[in-house]
Amino acid sequence: xxxxxxxxxxxxxxxxxxxxxxxxxxxxxxxxxxxxxxxxxxxxxxxxxxxxxxxxxxxxxxxxxxxxxxxxxxxxxxxxxxxxxxxxxxxxxxxxxxxxxxxxxxxxxxxxxxxxxxxxxxxxxxxxxxxxxxxxxxxxxxxxxxxxxxxxxxxxxxxxxxxxxxxxxxxxxxxxxxxxxxxxxxxxxxxxxxxxxxxxxxxxxxxxxxxxxxxxxxxxxxxxxxxxxxxxxxxxxxxxxxxxxxxxxxxxxxxxxxxxxxxxxxxxxxxxxxxxxxxxxxxxxxxxxxxxxxxxxxxxxxxxxxxxxxxxxxxxxxxxxxxxxxxxxxxxxxxxxxxxxxxxxxxxxxxxxxxxxxxxxxxxxxxxxxxxxxxxxxxxxxxxxxxxxxxxxxxxxxxxxxxxxxxxxxxxxxxxxxxxxxxxxxxxxxxxxxxxxxxxxxxxxxxxxxxxxxxxxxxxxxxxxxxxxxxxxxxxxxxxxxxxxxxxxxxxxxxxxxxxxxxxxxxxxxxxxxxxxxxxxxxxxxxxxxxxxxxxxxxxxxxxxxxxxxxxxxxxxx
Amino acid sequence: xxxxxxxxxxxxxxxxxxxxxxxxxxxxxxxxxxxxxxxxxxxxxxxxxxxxxxxxxxxxxxxxxxxxxxxxxxxxxxxxxxxxxxxxxxxxxxxxxxxxxxxxxxxxxxxxxxx
Numbered sequence: 001x002x003x004x005x006x007x008x009x010x011x012x013x014x015x016x017x018x019x020x021x022x023x024x025x026x027x028x029x030x031x032x033x034x035x036x037x038x039x040x041x042x043x044x045x046x047x048x049x050x051x052x053x054x055x056x057x058x059x060x061x062x063x064x065x066x067x068x069x070x071x072x073x074x075x076x077x078x079x080x081x082x083x084x085x086x087x088x089x090x091x092x093x094x095x096x097x098x099x100x101x102x103x104x105x106x107x108x109x110x111x112x113x114x115x116x117x118x119x120x121x122x123x124x125x126x127x128x129x130x131x132x133x134x135x136x137x138x139x140x141x142x143x144x145x146x147x148x149x150x151x152x153x154x155x156x157x158x159x160x161x162x163x164x165x166x167x168x169x170x171x172x173x174x175x176x177x178x179x180x181x182x183x184x185x186x187x188x189x190x191x192x193x194x195x196x197x198x199x200x201x202x203x204x205x206x207x208x209x210x211x212x213x214x215x216x217x218x219x220x221x222x223x224x225x226x227x228x229x230x231x232x233x234x235x236x237x238x239x240x241x242x243x244x245x246x247x248x249x250x251x252x253x254x255x256x257x258x259x260x261x262x263x264x265x266x267x268x269x270x271x272x273x274x275x276x277x278x279x280x281x282x283x284x285x286x287x288x289x290x291x292x293x294x295x296x297x298x299x300x301x302x303x304x305x306x307x308x309x310x311x312x313x314x315x316x317x318x319x320x321x322x323x324x325x326x327x328x329x330x331x332x333x334x335x336x337x338x339x340x341x342x343x344x345x346x347x348x349x350x351x352x353x354x355x356x357x358x359x360x361x362x363x364x365x366x367x368x369x370x371x372x373x374x375x376x377x378x379x380x381x382x383x384x385x386x387x388x389x390x391x392x393x394x395x396x397x398x399x400x401x402x403x404x405x406x407x408x409x410x411x412x413x414x415x416x417x418x419x420x421x422x423x424x425x426x427x428x429x430x431x432x433x434x435x436x437x438x439x440x441x442x443x444x445x446x447x448x449x450x451x452x453x454x455x456x457x458x459x460x461x462x463x464x465x466x467x468x469x470x471x472x473x474x475x476x477x478x479x480x481x482x483x484x485x486x487x488x489x490x491x492x493x494x495x496x497x498x499x500x501x502x503x504x505x506x507x508x509x510x511x512x513x514x515x516x517x518x519x520x521x522x523x524x525x526x527x528x529x530x531x532x533x534x535x536x537x538x539x540x541x542x543x544x545x546x547x548x549x550x551x552x553x554x555x556x557x558x
Numbered sequence: 559x560x561x562x563x564x565x566x567x568x569x570x571x572x573x574x575x576x577x578x579x580x581x582x583x584x585x586x587x588x589x590x591x592x593x594x595x596x597x598x599x600x601x602x603x604x605x606x607x608x609x610x611x612x613x614x615x616x617x618x619x620x621x622x623x624x625x626x627x628x629x630x631x632x633x634x635x636x637x638x639x640x641x642x643x644x645x646x647x648x649x650x651x652x653x654x655x656x657x658x659x660x661x662x663x664x665x666x667x668x669x670x671x672x673x
Contacts, residue, residue: 053594062590065641078638109636 016092016106017113020070028070028093029119036100036123044100044120044451054097056080067094067103081105121451122319174499176203178237179244179509183251187508188269191493192276193247194506195480195528196230197237198497199406200538201304206234210300211284218283226279229253244509254279269482269493270332270410270526277301277329305329307404310443315385316376317392325401330408333367335426364409364432364527372399372441374450399446403438405534407476409527414488425488429523432478434498436529439474476529484525496522500539589668598667602660609656619648 013021020028037047046068048054055062056077064077069084070093076084085091085105092106100120104111176198180190196202205211206227213219213228229250236245254272257279284299297306309328314321374397377383382391411430416423439445481496495506496519505514530538593599610616622644627635 053591078641103637107636108638 011112013113014104014107014109014111016104017102017111019090020093021113021115023090024070026115026119029113029116032070032095033119033123036120038123043098044123046095046097046100058083066097067105068097069094069105076105082108117451173242173504173511173513174502175240176238177497177499177504177506177511178242179506179511181244181246182508183246183248185266186247186251187493188267188272189247189251189254190506190508191269191482191495192273192526193233193250194495194497195482195526196276197234198480198499199304199528200479200530200534200541201405202300203234203238203538204541205300206231207238224253224256225283226250226253226257226276227283230280266489266491268414269484270330273408273526274330277305301329302327304406305404305408307400307407308402310399310401312397312399312447313377313383314395314397315383315388315392316394318385318388320385320387322386329404330410331371332410332412333364333371335362335367335411335413335428335430362428362430364430364436367411367430368441372397372446397446397450399443400438400441401443403442403474403476403531405531407436407438407529409529411525411527413484413523413525423488425484425491427523429521432524432527434478436476436478437474438476442474473531475532477532477535478527479530479535480528481519481522481524482526482528483522485523493525494522589664592671593664593667596667596671602663605663606656606660609659610652613653613656615648615651615653615656618651619644622647 032046035046035048037045039045046054048068053062054066054068054075056064056066056079057074058076058080061077064079066075066077067081068075069088069091071091072088074084075097076094081094081103082105084094092104093111094103094105095101096103096110102111102113102116103109180193182190211227211231213225213231216225216228218225219228229247233245233247233250254276258275278301281297281299281301284301307328309326309331311324311326312321313324374395376395377393379393381394383394384390385392385394413426414423415426479498483494483496484491485494486492492507496514497504497506498519503514503516503519505512505518590599593602623640626640626643630639
């Protein structure tokens with residue numbers, strides 16, 4: 001296996017295992033390779049014959065935990081396993097039939113050997129490639145309790161501290177909340193600006209003067225600088241003035257950079273988002289001589305939004321895997337009535353005997369599952385396998401190696417078909433949570449789940465402990481939702497912001513507070529999540545400011 | 559040592575448990591064989607696993623195991639001991655809805671297999 005998996009921190013083998021290895025090496029393990037039978041949820045069983053029920057050779061039970069001796073292949077239950085090793089000298093090591101895990105009969109305890117796991121896993125990789133079917137049946141990892149928690153949020157609703165002030169009074173709106181005038185189909189820009197202005201790391205960056213337009217070298221030279229334009233916007237948004245603001249300068253600067261999009265036509269909000277971040281990176285990078293390489297870059301864009309994706313391509317013939325890492329600043333998720341469903345939703349339908357998958361609605365977790373699924377590449381996409389030495393069919397799987405501070409999830413609602421030269425919008429409602437735990441989509445979880453209970457450690461991923469139910473860095477809370485309503489050509493973008501536990505609808509110049517249900521029921525297009533700790537920190541900062549600013553800035557009604 | 563499905567009960571078994579109990583055991587075995595043959599056993603296993611995960615039972619068990627290991631110390635606990643200690647707790651805390659669903663499925667299966 002050429003996978004970049006390092007074997008660290010293995011428990012020491014007991015004497016019996018060491019002796020066994022000295023005598024037999026890995027031959028015993030390999031002889032079992034054909035008997036391993038893989039299941040969708042990562043479990044590997046030992047199947048001696050197709051339909052035979054394994055039984056203890058001493059007492060015939062089949063209901064207890066059974067172990068198969070590596071040397072003589074006789075099966076014993078947990079009560080008789082010690083007897084087996086006492087009657088047969090040297091028959092110390094066995095394999096748990098249901099789980100394919102090593103067991104020492106003399107120590108009466110589970111033991112671990114990376115070489116054994118390697119043998120098991122390489123069979124599983126091949127098995128995965130061979131047995132994957134297309135369509136909704138593809139299930140790679142069993143969903144854990146995390147899914148239930150995500151969904152239950154939608155029923156119970158999230159609980160947040162609400163300050164006792166009177167919500168109807170506009171002066172008690174959180175600081176920074178201000179409408180943006182539509183300058184001619186510019187709602188796509190307004191929507192993204194609202195989300196970025198209230199992203200805590202970005203807000204802090206600009207408000208603390210880290211890109212001051214008066215001190216900017218590019219601007220003094222008369223060059224265009226988008227971060228400077230943003231500096232103006234931040235200052236205006238947080239000035240306390242509540243009259244709607246016109247971001248004309250930013251629009252003009254952006255047109256100059258992206259001349260092909262300089263029209264009064266409706267643009268794609270997501271496209272604007274990417275290009276804006278890109279410009280910020282360019283300008284910041286040049287001014288401050290930061291690294292140009294995306295992974296190392298310390299510009300505000302990358303500090304806030306940059307994460308790392310892992311892509312594993314596995315040869316279905318020999319099981320060898322090649323791994324690559326790519327940075328990302330957002331994740332685009334496919335939304336399709338067929339694949340928006342999570343594996344658990346599909347299984348529900350299997351239990352009920354129905355083949356149809358349309359009974360439940362698409363969820364965000366379904367889309368994330370689809371994104372991290374093991375995808376069998378078509379016969380026309382054969383890749384060169386290093387160990388086979390020729391082009392072979394392969395399977396590919398994505399997972400997240402490192403999560404960013406701010407996670408932007410883009411729902412691909414606009415479908416452009418090159419063959420048919422048509423575009424369409426996918427209107428289906430997508431259910432999404434306000435609190436999102438990303439640990440099931442991390443590389444350690446995705447790769448770990450493929451192989452059941454194996455001894456893997458992932459270089460540097462120590463902070464994402466997939467065995468604990470929630471790691472602090474993998475918990476995210478939503479802070480903005482950009483929605484699109486209407487048709488492809490003539491739609492409208494609106495942003496919902498969550499500030500201090502309350503939701504505000506930002507529809508160009510009009511801002512009002514709305515109930516949670518409204519946000520849950522909207523047609524989401526871009527979801528902005530921030531790491532838990534970022535939100536918590538922001539809560540504290542905002543409340544301090546509201547108290548002091550509210551007094552000094554009585555404002556005119558909007 | 560070879561074994562076969564038709565092997566008679568071991569001499570250790572209580573002779574008094576003949577008749578009714580013996581028939582029940584044989585019936586259970588027949589049902590199990592039918593379940594395995596038809597592949598329904600796998601479906602049921604998957605169903606139970608999913609339900610137990612969904613209702614949080616698996617997480618509860620994991621926490622219980624952790625607690626036990628913390629108490630005894632990592633080096634002193636064996637898998638067998640954990641099984642011995644946690645199994646009664648586990649069996650007791652399976653939700654009734656899961657049991658009912660499983661029972662229902664098995665009943666349906668038996669009915670359809672008998673036809």
